[in-house]
Amino acid sequence: MSLSEKDVFARLKENAFHVLGLRPSCTRMEVEREGQKLLAMLELGLSEAAHYDTPVGRMPRTAELVRASMATLRDPTTRLQHALWAQLPPGTPAAQVPAKEEPAPWPEAPVRLGWRRPG
Numbered sequence: 001m002s003l004s005e006k007d008v009f010a011r012l013k014e015n016a017f018h019v020l021g022l023r024p025s026c027t028r029m030e031v032e033r034e035g036q037k038l039l040a041m042l043e044l045g046l047s048e049a050a051h052y053d054t055p056v057g058r059m060p061r062t063a064e065l066v067r068a069s070m071a072t073l074r075d076p077t078t079r080l081q082h083a084l085w086a087q088l089p090p091g092t093p094a095a096q097v098p099a100k101e102e103p104a105p106w107p108e109a110p111v112r113l114g115w116r117r118p119g
Helices: 005-013 016-020 028-044 063-074 076-085
Strands: 051-054 057-060
Touching: 016 028, 016 051, 016 063, 016 076, 028 063, 063 076
Parallel strands: none
Antiparallel strands: 051 057
16 A cells, blocks of 8 residues: 555644654553643643644644544554654654765874875
8 A cells, every 4th residue: 555645744744642742652641641731731822732743844733633632542553553653753854954964984094094195
C-alpha cells in the first residue's frame, strides 16, 4: 500500500502523540493527565497550549483535537499506528534544515604525516 504525500503529511500533523506532546513510551495515565491538562489550558485561553510541534511544522491545537487524540490512544491498535508515525521527532522538518558542511576530523593530517602542502 502506497501513501500519497498528502496522506503522509496528514498522519504526521495529526499524530495523537504530537497533539498531546507525548512520546510513544508514555503510559495511559500520562495520556489522560496530559490531555486533561491541555483541555484546561485551552479553556483558559493559555497561549502555550494553542499550538503543538510536529515533524512538518507547528499546528494549531483545539479541544476537539485533544479529545480525539486521547480517544485514539486509548485503543491499542490505533495507539500502535500512531506510535509508529511518532518516531519522527517534532521540530523543524529535515527538508528545511540547511545542510552544514562538516570540517575534516583532522585537517592537519596530511602535513603531519609527511605530505607537502601544495603551492
